[in-house]
Amino acid sequence: MASRKRSSASAASDAPNPKAPCPCGSGRRYKHCHGSGYAPPVTRPFEGLPGEADWVALRELVPAATAKLRTTDGKDVTLASVLPGGAPALVRASGEIVLGVQLQASSDDVSRDLGTALAAALEAPAGAPVDPGPVGAAGSSGPRLQDLLDATAPLEVTVHEDFGFWLEGVEPGAAAQAGLKQANEAILPTVRLEGLEAAYWVRPSNERAHLRWVRPEPEEKLLDALARLRASGEILLGEGTRYAGAFRAHGLVVPVWDLPADVPAADWAAPAAAFQQRLEQALASTEPLTADERRARAGLLSRQITLR
Missing domain, CATH: 3.30.1460 (Yope Regulator; Chain: A,)
Known part of the structure; x- marks a missing residue:
């Protein structure tokens, strides 16, 4: 019994002070970070990707832009600043995969949110809706962008004057045209x-x-x-x-x-x-x-x- 008590006391003394800063460097108190089982947010979700600064810009600053991506197995993907309705991804009838970086909801790891959407799009048939599940949900175990994208392919951004790229290769109906017009009216040069x-x-x-x-x-x-x-x-x-x-x-x-x-x-x-x-x-x-x-x-x- 004495041995067990000493072991318990030793383990308790080795644990960080709950009110002290968490050793992970998040800036939170230990009891609100790793001490509670909470995973701190990923501070730089696009770190390690070519053009990290442009990824941030497309996510936060740029209304209408696209860029070409390549997956680790050589598949081409189009990155878009935003897709209609804030959709995370779509697969055109031609088979082109388009990934939207501005999401309606996001978790504490945007890279995992986008990676989850991209993984679902890579498995979806041409012209079919992409259903990646609840993108932005806490505790997602999906892949990160860094797991899926070729890190040797440069990110070359093309800024567009409007969202016409949404409807490339499709015959839009009246509702789609009206939605495009409304979105275009909100674009800042x-x-x-x-x-x-x-x-x-x-x-x-x-x-x-x-x-x-x-x-x-x-x-x-x-x-x-x-x-x-x-x-x-x-x-x-x-x-x-x-x-x-x-x-x-x-x-x-x-x-x-x-x-x-x-x-x-x-x-x-x-x-x-x-x-x-x-x-x-x-x-x-x-x-x-x-x-x-x-x-x-x-x-x-x-x-x-x-x-x-």
Whole structure:
């Protein structure tokens, strides 16, 4: 009995304090994380996929866009920003598989939600509805995108002016045409800046435009670099621009600039490329932040929000 008591006491002493931060690094208390059997959300669901930053952009920023994917067994798949009704996937009569990244519901692992939908689409016959089950349900055991997609195939995004790609290869009825018209009316003009990864110009009104740029760098390193540029006055993209702040989405930081609405999107590619060079130099710096840079960093952090 004494031996059992000592063993029980030893096991109890080895367990983390329920009120202490969980050892997994989620930031939650242990009792609300692994101590409760709860699996913390996957912070970067698209990590390891080619074009992670563009995956985040298609999920959160871009209204109408497509890209080509390839599965590990060589099958071609079309990735779409969103499908009619928020459907997770469809198989056209031609056999083309289309996967929608913007889902109506999602779990704590978006990659598993999308992987589950893709796996169901790969098994569905041409022209048949895709039924992946309750996508977004907690505790799903379906595959992740990283299990199904060829990681050597680059992600090349095509931004569309409307959702006409929904009806490619089909004869739409009146209801489908009406739904397409309604969806098209809600689209904000969006352009992916040429030569830059995941940099998207958008004009929400005739008075203003924005550049929203999903960055692949680790958050702390990126914040240090942006602080250096903010303190030196090099964070702007040119006359009439303003650094508006940033948000986090799926583990990546998305800086946002306000831009004059009357300047065409293509004209911002060169200023953005110049900023990219300044940012790379700031990222390479190993010097401690100065007092002005620390104040700039605190200001940047105060203007940052989390979407996911």
